Amino acid sequence: MKKVILFFSLALNLLSACKRDDVVDEDNTYTLSPPSYFPSVLYPLENNPISKEGFELGKKLFNDPRLSIDNSVACSNCHVKAVAFTDPQHNPSVGVFEQSGTRNAPMIANMAFQSEFLLDGGVSHLDFIPVFAIENKKEMGETISNVVVKLNRTADYPALFKAAFAEIDTITSPYMLKAISQYMLLLISDNAKYDQMLRGEIAFSEEELQGQTIFNEKCATCHAGALFTNHQFINNGLDTTFADIGRALITETNDDLGKFKVPSLRNSMLTAPYMHDGRFKTIREVLDHYRFHVKNSPTLANELHKSGQLGISLTDEEVDNIILFLETLTDYEFIANPKF
C-alpha cells in the first residue's frame, strides 16, 4: 500500500513538473531541499521527520474548524492560501464569536528557516504555535486537551494518526502538534520571478533592476538575504507611543518598546494589509510611511533617522521601481500548488 502511495505521489510530482522541494525518499519521508542561497533549516527535523501521511494529516488539521471551541474557525480562516497564508479580509484577524485580536495574521511560508515566531518572537518552537492559536480566547478559544478528545471521537482521525505515527494507539497532543508542523514546514516559497532570475532562467527589466538596486541600498539592512528579513526585532517608526509594545512584552525592557519582527517581504504584494496591526492597506501607503511619516521615539532604528533626517528619502520613480521589484517576489506557483 505504501508503495502505491509513493508511486502515486512521485507520478503527481512528475506531472506537475515542478522543481519543488518535496523529494520523497525511499523511506517515505520528505527531504526539504530549498535553494542553496536560502538560510539553513532551523527546525529540528530529526525529532519530527516529515512523511506524506504526516503532512496530509497536518493539512487536514490546519483546515479543520473542529480545532476551535464552537467548531467554526480553522487555522485556514486567518491563514488563507491564495494570499500566501495571511488574512486578506479582516483587520485585525477575526476568531471565534466574531472577536478580534489586535494583530494582523502574518504569512506562513518558509517557517523551517525561523526559530522565533509571532510578531514579538514570543514562541520559540513551531510546534507550540497551535497551542497559542487554539488556546487564544480571541482566535480559537479551545483547549488542546479538548481538541484531542474531539479528534479521538471522530471516525477518520484515529486511523490517519496511526498511519502517520505508527508508534501511537490513541491521539495525543504532541503528535497533533507534530503533524501541523509537518504541514507548515513544507510550505516553502522559493519560486518567484526573483528566484527564476537568480537561477538564470529569466532576466530583470531595467526598472526591476533599478528597483533592486535601490531596495538593496535603502531597505535591505532590515529586509535582508533570501527571505528579505534579518530576523531581528526593530522599531520602524510607526508610532511615538505604543498601543502594542511588541518585543517588550517578551523581554520586559524599555529598549524593546515598539519593536516587531522584521517580516519577510516574499509575496508581500499579496499580503495586505501591512504592519503588525494591519494599518496600511496598500504597498504605496507603506512606502509613504518610510518617506514621509516615520515617527521618532527612543527605540527607533538608526537607519530611519540618519543625520537628523527622519525616514528614507526616495524619488517617485524610485518608489515605482521598488514596487516593481517587490512584484518579482510573488510566488504564483506557491499559492496555486494543489499540494498545499
Ligand code: HEC
Ligand atoms: C483568528 C485568526 C487566527 C487563527 C484562527 C489562527 N491564526 Fe495563526 N496567527 C494569527 C495572528 C493574528 C498571528 C500573529 C500573532 C502575534 O504575533 O501575536 C498569527 C501567527 C501565526 C504564526 C507565526 C508566524 C510567524 O511568522 O511568526 C503561525 C506559524 C501561525 N499563526 C499558525 C497558525 C496555526 C497552525 C493555526 C491553527 C492551529 C492558526 N495559526 C490559527 C491569526 C490566526
Ligand code: HEC
Ligand atoms: C530599520 C529597519 C527597516 C528598514 C530600513 C525597512 N523596513 Fe520595512 N519593516 C521593518 C519592520 C520592523 C517591519 C514590521 C513592522 C510591524 O510589523 O509593525 C517592516 C514592515 C514592512 C512591510 C510590511 C510587511 C507586512 O507583511 O506587513 C513592508 C512592505 C516593508 N516593511 C517594506 C520596506 C521597504 C520597501 C523598505 C525600504 C524603502 C523598508 N521596508 C525598510 C523594518 C524595516
